Amino acid sequence: MSPEDIPVIPRGVRLHEDRVRGSWVLLAPERAIRLDPIGHAILSEIDGSRSFGAITAGLAAKYNAPEEQIAKDAGEFIEGLMNRRILEVA
């Protein structure tokens, strides 16, 4: 992921609050991916217009963490989901 990439949650993929199990999940074709708070935080920032760079800068400020580390973790997380055709880049 480079900073100017814009990650997108495509049609047919959505965040869902699973009240029965008390956690957030990402629902996609034939998949329900349980999210830890970090995964949920990353996906909540994706709105289809903000760039990856803006997202990681925002997360770094919000969680008071080094941006480089956030970019690495979030990049791997998003790329993993892209390989499974769950996220896209605009």
Place this chain on the structure above:
Amino acid sequence: MMDGSTVTDLHAEGRARGIPAPIAMLAELTHRCPLSCPYCSNPVELARKERELSTEDWIRVFHEAAELGVLQLHLSGGEPASRRDLVELVKAAREAGLYTNLITSGIGLSERRMAELDEAGLDHIQLSLQGTDAEMADNIGGYKGGFKRKMMVAEWIKASGIPLTLNAVVHRRNLHQLPRAIEMALEMEARRIEVAIVQFHGWAMQNRDALMPTKEQAQEASRIVAEARAALKGRLVLDYVPADYHSDYPKRCMGGWGSSGLNVAPDGEVLPCHAAQTIPSLSFDNVRDRGLADIWYNGSAFNAYRGYEWMQEPCRSCERKTKDFGGCRCQAMALAGDPAATDPVCIKSPLHGELQKRAEAFSGNDAAELIYRGQPA
């Protein structure tokens, strides 16, 4: 709900007994279907239209499912588009908070109906593929003109933007078309393809002669899938169900019997899996009489093969039992005559050698003709 327990109580009791809430529900809206594929997984005894649940019943069941913890709803059949109220049901399922997937042959969908499904919020479509050309597809589906119509439906799906999975069921007659099926998935802009080598339940049992792949074909399919997975990473997801008669170990039974999913048949009977009605010792509850959560946690069919207590040797002391749960109960019933037996596909089953011989014999019977699925009376 029995003795006034709420769904919250039932969840708490379930947790204490180590029973998770289900993730997925397959709603078999109807057994009616314009096609008559010889490998249909519907029971040989099909439910008649008069016995089907009403629109209101289904909507209530969707809400009960969401409350029970179901996240993914699969609308299936028969052909779900044969239900006049399909759009209304999709809308209601979305309102209940369910991820809504339509499993269809495409027959019964028009361009207008597709737009309505889109509007109703349908999340995903799985389109079945009987063959990669009209000659094969219409022969397997037993429906002339079906392939041509399906290709039109695929265009409408593409135009709507609803994500698509192509479901290719492959067997001895069409396995050579697998590479083309993968290409077609790309042309349709599908995100996924499910390649399933035919499983022998329901109507497929009487077609083992006509459909059983040869061992070489089964290996070839695994190779094609592995290569395509590597070549198409990030473009197309391939899910694969291998040919289990030719395997050394059985398929795992979902996440374990009664632990990840449930099925509601057209008449409202709630089944642990689509083939469970082939096990004569089980009796099933109906959503018309009992709450879905009560059925899930307390119904006798769901409790029959939960956990490991019911197992016999060699499964009971096998280290793989937590992985495959002893294989398929319905297959144990069909092939060993005992639903608690080790799945005869397993190399440790005393019936394994015999089964492999029979698989070979089936796959060599090139004179066998297709026996098509019937229609509800």
